Amino acid sequence: MKVAIIGGGLAGLSLAILLRKEGIAVQLFEAGNYPRHKVCGEYISNESKGLLQRLGFPFECYNIPEIRHFRLTHYQGHSAQTPLGKGGMGISRYALDYELYQIALANGVEVFTQTKVQEVTSQGTQKLLKTADNQLFEADLVAGAYGRVSHFQQNATQPNPGKAFIGVKYHIEADLPADLIEIHTFRGGYCGISQIETGQYCLCYLTQNQRVKDFKGDLNAFEQEILAENPYLNRYLSQPKVMEGVTTSQFYFGIKAQANPHILPLGDAAGFIPPITGNGMSLAFRAAFELHRLILAHRQPQQQTDLQQAHQRYVQGYLNHRITQGVFLQNLLFREQRLFQTLMMKTFQYVPFALSMMTRKAVGKDIV
Numbered sequence: 327m328k329v330a331i332i333g334g335g336l337a338g339l340s341l342a343i344l345l346r347k348e349g350i351a352v353q354l355f356e357a358g359n360y361p362r363h364k365v366c367g368e369y370i371s372n373e374s375k376g377l378l379q380r381l382g383f384p385f386e387c388y389n390i391p392e393i394r395h396f397r398l399t400h401y402q403g404h405s406a407q408t409p410l411g412k413g414g415m416g417i418s419r420y421a422l423d424y425e426l427y428q429i430a431l432a433n434g435v436e437v438f439t440q441t442k443v444q445e446v447t448s449q450g451t452q453k454l455l456k457t458a459d460n461q462l463f464e465a466d467l468v469a470g471a472y473g474r475v476s477h478f479q480q481n482a483t484q485p486n487p488g489k490a491f492i493g494v495k496y497h498i499e500a501d502l503p504a505d506l507i508e509i510h511t512f513r514g515g516y517c518g519i520s521q522i523e524t525g526q527y528c529l530c531y532l533t534q535n536q537r538v539k540d541f542k543g544d545l546n547a548f549e550q551e552i553l554a555e556n557p558y559l560n561r562y563l564s565q566p567k568v569m570e571g572v573t574t575s576q577f578y579f580g581i582k583a584q585a586n587p588h589i590l591p592l593g594d595a596a597g598f599i600p601p602i603t604g605n606g607m608s609l610a611f612r613a614a615f616e617l618h619r620l621i622l623a624h625r626q627p628q629q630q631t632d633l634q635q636a637h638q639r640y641v642q643g644y645l646n647h648r649i650t651q652g653v654f655l656q657n658l659l660f661r662e663q664r665l666f667q668t669l670m671m672k673t674f675q676y677v678p679f680a681l682s683m684m685t686r687k688a689v690g691k692d693i694v
């Protein structure tokens with residue numbers, strides 16, 4: 327059996343490694359290259375730790391901060407803090423994706439970098455892939471780990487561009503404790519900051535595209551006027567940046583309708599959860615683990631329909647449920663009514679259990 331995987335982010339790389347470890351031939355196509363910076367808050371929930379160990383991530387080579395506390399601040403000046411139940415780790419995507427790529431190569435995955443898959447068709451039970459430079463490949467199964475915006479999805483971009491989101495990331499020098507993650511709200515968005523393996527900090531925010539467009543796309547002006555309104559966040563904006571900002575835009579949240587019936591979607595390609603949960607990466611790992619189990623259980627060509635149906639049950643059941651909870655949490659922070667926000671922050675301040683409950687809603691069981 328041969329599996330082709332489109333997209334070499336976390337979902338694609340981990341599926342490739344898991345299948346290869348079971349002796350399945352895997353070809354993985356990645357449009358970009360390694361290593362590179364990607365927009366992400368770089369906080370990984372500990373529900374993924376066991377899976378990363380199983381994949382062979384070299385934890386011993388890095389000084390990875392263990393994150394155990396969460397602080398939420400509001401632009402009106404309130405702040406509340408709670409221990410995190412499961413907690414998490416800070417690892418840059420630069421290091422994480424690169425290490426998984428190296429593990430994939432070492433396990434015998436055939437990786438094609440700078441190779442964009444343009445088209446997938448079928449001939450009987452065989453799948454045919456055509457790349458942007460007109461190379462042709464054949465596979466028994468095709469998994470789509472092409473991320474949150476792709477021509478393989480229906481309505482890949484938000485039909486109303488004003489409602490689409492933009493994410494921005496920097497690495498900065500800062501001085502908050504290594505075991506703390508902070509989320510700072512601002513009008514129309516929120517910004518996370520926590521330490522990564524280099525000892526530097528990942529500062530990453532999300533807002534609606536339209537908010538930045540109101541500043542003619544000038545991120546610096548937007549940050550100085552809107553992000554700076556939150557006094558807790560303001561103090562980080564003048565910190566030295568150790569990496570040029572990277573941005574991603576035109577995305578939205580929810581389960582993604584697929585345009586191509588021959589592809590099994592996973593990770594963000596199947597559905598995108600709001601970053602407030604700090605759980606997108608873990609859902610990408612989980613999807614890879616679940617799909618590898620299903621593929622192992624449905625190896626015969628005549629079992630493809632059963633495989634697709636079982637995979638759809640995971641997407642429409644578990645994934646949909648997690649995303650719905652994430653959207654609910656994000657909407658709480660996006661409500662701009664002053665009274666609502668004051669009441670919510672005071673509740674979190676004086677009843678930390680309520681904040682703790684909120685953080686628990688965002689997390690799943692250990693993947694393995």
Ligand SMILES: Cc1cc2nc3c(=O)[nH]c(=O)nc-3n(C[C@H](O)[C@H](O)[C@H](O)COP(=O)(O)OP(=O)(O)OC[C@H]3O[C@@H](n4cnc5c(N)ncnc54)[C@H](O)[C@@H]3O)c2cc1C
Pocket residue numbers: 332333334335336337338355356357358364365366367368369370371441442443444471472473474476492493494518530531532574592593594595601604605606607608610
């Ligand atoms: C602002 C922001 C902050 C976030 N913060 C966090 C956080 O703190 N914690 C967390 O857990 N999650 C966070 N996330 C979510 C997390 O980044 C994603 O859920 C995760 O990257 C999903 O991995 P993936 O493999 O599905 O997709 P990706 O990592 O996006 O990988 C997709 C890959 O597919 C490739 N590709 C696309 N199309 C093709 C094609 N046609 N052919 C070949 N290759 C292709 C792309 O080049 C890319 O490398 C955040 C997301 C955003 C936007």
